[in-house]
Amino acid sequence: MIPSQRANAAYQAGAMTVPPLHAVVMLYDGILVRIRNAGIAAGQNDWARQYEEVSRAVELLRGLLSVLDYERGGDVARGLHQTYHANITALMRSVGRSEAHEMYRRIESGLRELRNAWAEIAGVPESNPSEAAEGK
Template sequence: MNAMRGANAYAKVGVESGVMSASPHQLIVMLFDGALASIRTAALHMEGGNPAEKGRAISRAIDIVNNGLMAGLDHERGGELAERLEQLYDYVVRLLMQANLYNDPQRLDEAISLLGDIASAWREIGPQINGQ
């Protein structure tokens, strides 16, 4: 039990250190990774018949999309692209809520696909932003 608590504390420090040293671009990638991991976790719990954990994982994903990805959009500089991303994020949140309500793995898959596509694009522009 102590070893598990120590491992969790170490992981938390690693994540916090990663966040502290990350560029804005890397932070967005981390948000995508967190949302996608939470949705995949929800799918596993949905498949395993664990509604409480499924709901927690979906709530985590919704929180990341709403309070991370959507809140980070710059409508002044991003213009139409920011508006379209906001609409897409809103659609993903609705998919996640419906997946939770109707226990629908296909809606989770669609959310993973949509966020995964955007995350891939963010990863591809990373080297350009970082001057590599």
Template sequence: MRGAAAYARVGVESSVMSASPHRLIGMLFDGAQTSIRAARLHMQNGDVAEKGKAISRAIDIVNQGLLAALDHERGGELAERLEQIYDYVVRLLLQANLRNDEQRLDEAARLLEDIGSAWREIGQQVDGY
């Protein structure tokens, strides 16, 4: 099992090292969705500790990845609006964790999917991915 985990880690590291800046943001959206899906499964199974870890990972991705990547100088009003949405997503995730609320998880996932999907469409035009 260790070998498989190490192999997966190398695959992820290779993907990150070769990705364009635009693709890296896409990977953050994917990672947040993966963490939210894991949180939902742990919530349904009553595994409070793992649910909390998965939600914390999603929050970290939003705060330290997506939010931190915003360029307010060049992004202007769009960056401000995205910041407000990301802040709202974090609040949804915190409330979902506190209240075991799948609807809040779903709303956070939907918002991130909407933005991530638009981001990927732009990426196809910019990077061809």
């Protein structure tokens, strides 16, 4: 199974056990953890782990991308499509770069805002960077 199919399958499985909006928030949480881990790996010059964490974050973003409903979502879905693609590109370009940690901080900040917007809609608590650092 290719990574995007795995991500889509994970989303579909999650959607069967939790409300769909909660599944979206959980996917964002997973992405944020992976980005934080990639930053830690970059700081340790552990390029293999950095690449693995970035790849996992990208896989989750592709999962979110694959379930966008352009008919019902209209401009919002198109905007999310562009945002996900831009983040995927930025993440893939970050591996091994000296400024990777700063790149991850900016990417994480933007995605956390999106995550918290979805969380508000879903009625789940917001997250903050200190919680992500603690692995919550």
